[in-house]
Amino acid sequence: xxxxxxxxxxxxxxxxxxxxxxxxxxxxxxxxxxxxxxxxxxxxxxxxxxxxxxxxxxxxxxxxxxxxxxxxxxxxxxxxxxxxxxxxxxxxxxxxxxxxxxxxxxxxxxxxxxxxxxxxxxxxxxxxxxxxxxxxxxxxxxxxxxxxxxxxxxxxxxxxxxxxxxxxxxxxxxxxxxx
Numbered sequence: 001x002x003x004x005x006x007x008x009x010x011x012x013x014x015x016x017x018x019x020x021x022x023x024x025x026x027x028x029x030x031x032x033x034x035x036x037x038x039x040x041x042x043x044x045x046x047x048x049x050x051x052x053x054x055x056x057x058x059x060x061x062x063x064x065x066x067x068x069x070x071x072x073x074x075x076x077x078x079x080x081x082x083x084x085x086x087x088x089x090x091x092x093x094x095x096x097x098x099x100x101x102x103x104x105x106x107x108x109x110x111x112x113x114x115x116x117x118x119x120x121x122x123x124x125x126x127x128x129x130x131x132x133x134x135x136x137x138x139x140x141x142x143x144x145x146x147x148x149x150x151x152x153x154x155x156x157x158x159x160x161x162x163x164x165x166x167x168x169x170x171x172x173x174x175x176x177x178x179x
């Protein structure tokens with residue numbers, strides 16, 4: 001008859017260490033999955049991270065944007081040579097910039113007024129954007145509002161900018177063209 005021996009402290013330590021390694025492997029796997037899928041999710045939200053642009057046969061700048069899964073046009077661009085993310089909004093009168101982004105862009109307030117937004121009335125601060133661009137499409141001296149009620153990381157690209165370009169939508173594609 002064979003007698004089973006009691007586990008030793010060394011066996012307990014080995015088992016405990018093995019459990020830690022299994023937990024570490026799962027956490028590492030989860031971290032890698034988040035890392036890889038985060039890029040996929042970001043491309044779904046903003047399919048225009050590197051917007052497609054060209055010159056037309058008449059020499060005008062043109063940018064082609066694709067809709068995201070929610071049917072919005074989101075794109076990377078620049079304000080005063082600093083990178084930003086735009087969400088095109090034809091229902092917005094002005095370009096609307098969250099305060100935290102306006103501070104990063106060092107935009108100066110030139111007075112305030114009450115604006116009607118989708119979330120109700122809010123006090124916004126008027127500012128001027130010296131240069132705004134998406135791809136090879138450059139706009140200058142664009143009126144904008146600094147909106148303390150916005151918490152997102154996107155800038156609403158409203159009609160104060162969009163009225164300076166021609167735009168046409170076809171299917172899930174939007175073309176912005178220099179006037």
